[in-house]
Amino acid sequence: MKICLALLSCAAAVCAQEYPLGPDSQPRPGVPNGVVTKHVLAPGHFYPGVPHNYAVYVPAQYDAKKAAPFMIFLDGSGRLGNGERVPVVLDNLIANGDLPAMIGIFVDPGVLPAAGEGAQNRFERVFEYDSLSDRYSRFLLEELIPEVAKSYNLSRDPNDRGLMGVSTGAVGAFAAAWNRPDQFRRVLSFIGTYVAMKGADSLPALIRKTEPKPIRIFLQDGRNDHIVPGQPYGTFYAGSWPINNQVIYEAFQFAGYDVKLVIGDEGHNMKQGDAIMPDALRWLWRGYPRPITVREPAAMSQAGWDPRGKVYSTVWADRGWEQVGGAYGLIGGIAADSAGDVYFSDPAANRIYRAGPDGNVALFREHTGGASALRAGADSRLYALESALRRIVSYGAGDEKVAARNVDASDFTITATGAIYLADAAHRTVRPAARPEAARAEMALPAGLTLSGDQAMLVAADAESRFSWSFQLAPDGSLVNGEPFYRLEMPESGSKSGAASVAEDSIGQVYFATAVGIQVCEANGRVAMILNPPEPGSVHAIAFGGKELNWLYAAEGGKLFRRPVKVTGTAVWRTVRLPKPPL
Secondary structure, three states: OHHHHHHHHHHHHHHOOOOOOOHHHOOOOOOOOOEEEEEEEOOOOOOOOOOEEEEEEEOOOOOOOOOEOEEEEEOHHHHHOOOOOHHHHHHHHHHHOOOOOOEEEEEOOOEEOOOOOOOOOEEOHHHHHOOOOOHHHHHHHHHHHHHHHOOOOEOOOHHHEEEEEEOHHHHHHHHHHHHOOOOOOEEEEEOOOOOOOOOHHHHHHHHHHEOOOOOEEEEEEEOOOOOEOOEOOOOEOOEOHHHHHHHHHHHHHHHOOEEEEEEEOOOOOOHHHHHHHHHHHHHHHOOOOOOOOOOOOHHHHOOOOOOOOOHHHOOOOOOOOEEEOOOOOOOOOEEEOOOOOEEEEEHHHOEEEEEOOOOOEEEEEEOOOOEEEEEEOOOOOEEEEEHHHOEEEEEOOOOEEEEEEOOOOOEEEEOOOOOEEEEEOOOOEEEEOOOOOOOOOOOOOEEEEEEOOOOOEEEEEEOOOOEEEEEEEOOOOOEEEEEEEEEOOOOOOOOOOOOOEEEEEOOOOEEEEEOOEEEEEOOOOEEEEEEOOOOOOOOOEEEEEOOOOOEEEEEEOOEEEEEEOOOOEOEOOEOOOOOOOOO
16 A cells, blocks of 8 residues: 555656746836835724735836726735736736736735734734625725725726635635625636635535626636545545535536636645736736626526526526616615506605606605505505504505504515414514414514415515524414424624515515525525625515516615516415425
8 A cells, every 4th residue: 555655646746737937927128017015004994903014016007097907916915926926927918918007906914913012913814814704895995995096096897806815815805706796806716715614615505596796707726735645535624625616616607607717736835826827817807898797607598407496597697687766765665566566665754655667756655654564455455564653554546544553563464355464573473463363483583574376375584583484374364384494595794684575476486685685495495596686785675566577676775676587476466376396
């Protein structure tokens, strides 16, 4: 056995690939040189007490009258060194016309200085880079970039902005773009640590489920990254670097991203990365200034494509969200009627608005008692939860009727026969409005309610737990057989799902408005897809609308949005027979 291992080691040594720096990484006579200056960013809000060293590369071709594209290089000092020679590479590629005249921002992770002699500093690198939260992207957008922009004219176009990281820094670079694709569209990832250290191992599943974002990404790793002959599947507790880079690459391919993976022979170092840096930058910026957009996977047009649970079985890549109307107060609820009109409430202003199928908005009613949740009834009346008056009313042609009194609820729904059910947040349960008994459930904060297309089940979103509930409507109108049936994805920051609203389509898929987007569960309770929110932030109200219920409406703050969908919603006036769910 020892002889065999020795032979294998010798073979590996003989066959190991060399990665010399090419001509694009060498200084060239006659090529204009950019200027690198070094700075310190004072401690800010996101990393209190922590200064950050950074450097700025400005190409010789920079014109302050034009907004300049730029890239941010994490672990910036390493990128400036004699190995990668990024400023030299930028000089050559810009002079060749392979890259636009871009600015480079090279930022190091912060270090919190020790409080006293003999105490240890707090090293921030893992905290800054290795998380999937939006903290680091906000640090870049709200502190670092504005500071650099005081001296240079930086482009605001997300297609003009790139990120690069190595190892844990690769996770930080990608996570910043993942959280804010409206700001960053290009990512270089070298020897990325997409393993189980602080959540990056979950990215492949999220990428497969989430509606694709307009991001182009170049991946590199070495097949000997944390690999030895005795442990071919990884020496590190968190997983295998090469395997997980392959897995995340396959997830990008599945979802239709513009992605490239290069696997070499090296371990956890930048020998290959240094050598291919020029070509990686060329690939990342190819076609510039043509914008990076999402695309449907090519496999959708091929035999054997399985449409089950796919994002593009529900939405179109080129038909995204459009805003309806202007800006209002915090929108409380959305409801659609059989004529194709959509109603939404502004509780703070005591108003309800109506949006027609053409998207035009008009005031429907004033002095609404703080109306929040809305529902359209089978009787063609609009029902509203008047929270300030603790009642539910219905509006008809010029009249108003009280449908329920002494109501303390965050949401309600109504059946075809007029039975009303409440989300009783105070008692952490759901119940019929006309009866005192509540369904037995261990809910943390019941929020949105909806009925299944056949009116046999009630779905209750839980705004705090990752589990939302399914109840059966008994013949006597009570809610029975409740289960925490739907398991949602949780946001990286915070401990609450934020599931505030829920809707269902005619094949039994359930749509939850959450902190990470609109999560769509198959009828079996599994999250199959996550639709991106209209804007960065949390969606808090959703509903199907339009004459055929084939538009999805969503509210974020005081804005209402809609997009066409390939499915149809359910409505109280149009019950459907649901298909057997997938197993």
